[in-house]
Amino acid sequence: MAIFEFLTPMYLFLIFAGTLVGIIFGAIPGMTATMAVAVCLPLTYSLGLDNGMALLLGLYVGGISGGLVPAILLGIPGTPSSITTTFDGYPMAQRGEGEKALRIGIVGSLVGGLVSLTALFFFAPALAEFAIKFSYVEKFLIILFALTVMAALSEDMLLGIFSGFLGIFISLIGVYDVTDGGNGEYRLIPPGMEYWLDSGFSLLPVLIGLFGLATILEAAEAGMPKGQSMKDIEVGEHSRFKWSVFKGQITNLLRSAGIGTFVGILPGVGGSAASILSYTAAKTSSKDPDSFGKGNPAGIMASESGNNGLTGGALVPLLSLGIPGDSTTALLIGAFTLQGIQVGPLFIGNNPMTWDSMIVAMLLANIAMFGIMYFMIRWLALVVTIPKHILFPVILMMCVIGAYTINYGIMFDVWTLLIFGVAGWLFTKLGLEVAPFIIGFILGPAAEIYFVKSLESFGTLSIFFTKSWIAMLLWVLIIGSVVGSIMLARRKSAMSRPVA
Numbered sequence: 487m488a489i490f491e492f493l494t495p496m497y498l499f500l501i502f503a504g505t506l507v508g509i510i511f512g513a514i515p516g517m518t519a520t521m522a523v524a525v526c527l528p529l530t531y532s533l534g535l536d537n538g539m540a541l542l543l544g545l546y547v548g549g550i551s552g553g554l555v556p557a558i559l560l561g562i563p564g565t566p567s568s569i570t571t572t573f574d575g576y577p578m579a580q581r582g583e584g585e586k587a588l589r590i591g592i593v594g595s596l597v598g599g600l601v602s603l604t605a606l607f608f609f610a611p612a613l614a615e616f617a618i619k620f621s622y623v624e625k626f627l628i629i630l631f632a633l634t635v636m637a638a639l640s641e642d643m644l645l646g647i648f649s650g651f652l653g654i655f656i657s658l659i660g661v662y663d664v665t666d667g668g669n670g671e672y673r674l675i676p677p678g679m680e681y682w683l684d685s686g687f688s689l690l691p692v693l694i695g696l697f698g699l700a701t702i703l704e705a706a707e708a709g710m711p712k713g714q715s716m717k718d719i720e721v722g723e724h725s726r727f728k729w730s731v732f733k734g735q736i737t738n739l740l741r742s743a744g745i746g747t748f749v750g751i752l753p754g755v756g757g758s759a760a761s762i763l764s765y766t767a768a769k770t771s772s773k774d775p776d777s778f779g780k781g782n783p784a785g786i787m788a789s790e791s792g793n794n795g796l797t798g799g800a801l802v803p804l805l806s807l808g809i810p811g812d813s814t815t816a817l818l819i820g821a822f823t824l825q826g827i828q829v830g831p832l833f834i835g836n837n838p839m840t841w842d843s844m845i846v847a848m849l850l851a852n853i854a855m856f857g858i859m860y861f862m863i864r865w866l867a868l869v870v871t872i873p874k875h876i877l878f879p880v881i882l883m884m885c886v887i888g889a890y891t892i893n894y895g896i897m898f899d900v901w902t903l904l905i906f907g908v909a910g911w912l913f914t915k916l917g918l919e920v921a922p923f924i925i926g927f928i929l930g931p932a933a934e935i936y937f938v939k940s941l942e943s944f945g946t947l948s949i950f951f952t953k954s955w956i957a958m959l960l961w962v963l964i965i966g967s968v969v970g971s972i973m974l975a976r977r978k979s980a981m982s983r984p985v986a
Contacts, residue, residue, distance in 0.1 A: 492536045492843040500537055501847055504544025505854040511545070512552020512568075513866060514877070517701070519549020520814045524697040525881055527690060527820050528888035535825040536843040542821055543844065546814055547599060547797055547851040551859060554591040554790055555867055559584055567793035570765040574778065574785035581781065585863065589727040590783050592859045594739060594790035599852035601743035601791075602750060602798025606805075607845055609751075610834065614806035617831035622943065623953040626936035627960040629929045632809045633922065634967045635752055642917060643971045649919040653926025658934060660686035682898045690820045691889040691902040692927065696920055697813065698885040699907025702878050704914060731783050738768050738784055739791050746792035750799020750811050764792025798848060805833055805841070809929065813921045816928055 504526075511522035522545045530538030553568035558575030571591060578587040620628070633650040659674045661684055675683045732739070742764035749760040768788035769778040778785050800811025801818075808830035810816035822829050827837065834841045859866060889903040890896070913920055940949060950957065 492839065493846070494537075497537055497540050497843075497847075498850070500533070500541040501544045501850045502854050502858075504541040505548035505851050506544075506858055508545035508548025508550075509552035509555075509855065509858060509866060510548075512549040513555040514874075517549075518553075518697075519546050520697045520817065521701050521881075522549045523814055523817045524694045525884050525888065527694065527817060528891060530821045531824045535822070535827065535840055538821050538825070539818070539840070539844055540847040542818060543847045544851045544854065546818075547794075547848065547855050548858075549814075550794055550797055551592070551595040551599075551790075551855045552866075553793075554588065554595070554786075555863075558587045558591060558786075559867060567761050567796065568789070570761045570789040571786055571793075573765070573789070574780070574782050577779070577781035578783070578786075583781070586727040586731075587783070587786055588863050588867075589860060590731060591786045591790040592856060592863070593732070594742075594787040595794040595859075596852055596856040597739045598743040598746055598791035598794030599797055599848070599855070601740065602747040602795040603845070603848050603852065604798075605747045606798035606801050606848070610802045610806045611841075613802065614831045614834050617807055618835075620831070620956070621953065622936045622940040623950055624956050624960065626933060626940060627950065627957055627964070628807060628809065629933045629936070631960050631964050631967070632803070632929065633926060634964050643968075645917050646919050646922050649913075650922035650926035652918070653923040653928075654930035654933065657686065657927045657930030659683055687902050687906075688896075688899050689823060689928070691899040692906045693817050693820055693924065694885050694889055695903040695906030696910040696924055697817065698881065699903060700910025700913075700920075702882055702885075703907060703911040705874060705878065707911075732787075735784055735787055738771075739787055741767060741771075742788040742791040743795040746795020747799035749792075750796040751802045752811070760796045761789045761793040764788045764795075801844075801848075804829055805844075806831060808833075808932070810925055813924060816921075816924050819928055 507526070508519055508522050511517040512519060523542050526541060526545060530542060533541065550567055553563060554571050554575065557563045557568040557571040558579050561572050561576035561579075563569045563572055575587045575591065578584065617628075633647075633654075655674075660672070662671055662673050672680055672684075745764045745767060746760040749763060765778075765785060765788045768784055769775050772778065772782075772784060774782070796812065800815045803809040803811050804815045804818065808828070810819060819829060827833070827840075885903060885907075886900055889899045910920055912918075913923070941947070943949075944953075951961065
């Protein structure tokens with residue numbers, strides 16, 4: 487059978503190792519699945535596409551799931567997607583039910599991962615087959631819609647829009663190639679930098695800087711704690727885990743996983759939104775909503791199945807449209823770039839073996855995540871005791887080595903790492919959004935090509951409004967996302983005003 491061509495011992499080992507490392511990254515407060523993928527991304531060049539994706543998908547699944555460990559034991563979200571896990575997980579741990587809460591979260595993570603994988607398997611090929619019919623006009627509008635969705639769901643819509651278009655602006659640095667409709671001249675390049683920026687900033691050092699170095703700089707600014715003490719992470723035996731806790735919770739699990747999957751499909755939204763929406767839905771539909779936030783197991787189930795539902799959902803727009811669903815899947819584009827493969831509507835049809843290997847890798851990664859965390863949770867809990875002043879220098883060294891070797895030893899890539907690492911740190915100070923920026927950076931060149939080619943083909947801007955019913959539908963969605971964001975912002979503003 488063809489499936490055994492990629493099911494090698496190395497493939498299975500990389501899935502297991504990636505999942506384990508991802509769990510460790512997720513379990514350390516301040517680390518994220520995105521950072522784990524960014525640090526390990528350069529390794530995929532020598533592994534090949536199938537083995538490389540096995541490693542990265544394991545890191546992705548493990549990193550999202552690992553965040554529940556400190557969220558429950560310490561009340562500190564290991565990853566942004568675990569924020570709502572603290573609401574009920576930490577109160578359970580405080581009353582001696584830490585192990586029970588951890589196992590509930592692990593099962594919820596498995597359900598969310600499997601539901602989202604099912605959606606990916608059935609929905610991505612159908613969407614890709616439909617997207618093949620898109621002209622340059624529809625492709626440009628799809629990218630515009632992705633950017634407006636990310637901006638609309640940012641904390642500040644204007645800053646989200648600005649961040650996305652700043653990413654596009656930076657991506658256009660370099661030679662305007664004649665094959666893209668340009669004149670072959672330099673643009674947006676400071677004097678004296680033509681040699682280094684002939685092709686613009688290299689994608690992978692930018693990604694590693696924004697998601698690796700920037701995280702280290704933020705942690706360094708906050709100080710380097712020695713790590714948690716053993717007393718902080720003791721897992722109590724007050725109440726043992728029983729499978730009967732899931733009685734009557736199947737609807738909650740499936741609904742939360744479905745919400746997480748849907749949020750994942752929306753470009754750039756992120757796991758925190760998935761978990762918050764899932765948690766809110768569970769609380770609203772509960773017969774005892776007042777118990778949420780006080781140690782209700784249903785809250786942990788909703789949060790963890792919701793944020794793990796993101797994993798498969800975020801891959802849907804990536805593999806069918808070439809648009810990353812979140813910041814972590816944006817990094818996966820780097821792995822495809824290393825192997826000379828472009829994701830988009832033709833990807834699944836042209837690379838059926840890689841598509842199969844990714845589906846199998848996601849399935850095995852979820853199973854590995856469950857096995858590792860369910861049976862080794864007592865030992866994994868010790869991860870939060872690792873001193874960051876030991877851990878961060880090792881990660882920093884890996885970032886520098888990865889940036890330097892990714893293009894066969896170009897020192898400017900290390901400077902790119904530093905530039906965008908500092909930029910990512912400054913973004914948090916200025917209120918700018920990293921996710922819209924990086925997705926704008928990735929999609930900017932394609933958006934420019936589609937826009938120019940559309941004008942070359944049809945010669946008028948009106949074609950963007952009259953080309954087809956798909957274009958009209960996309961404009962409705964674009965306008966709807968902006969209007970919805972404005973209404974939501976006004977509602978938040980009204981609720982935050984003090985009552986006279």
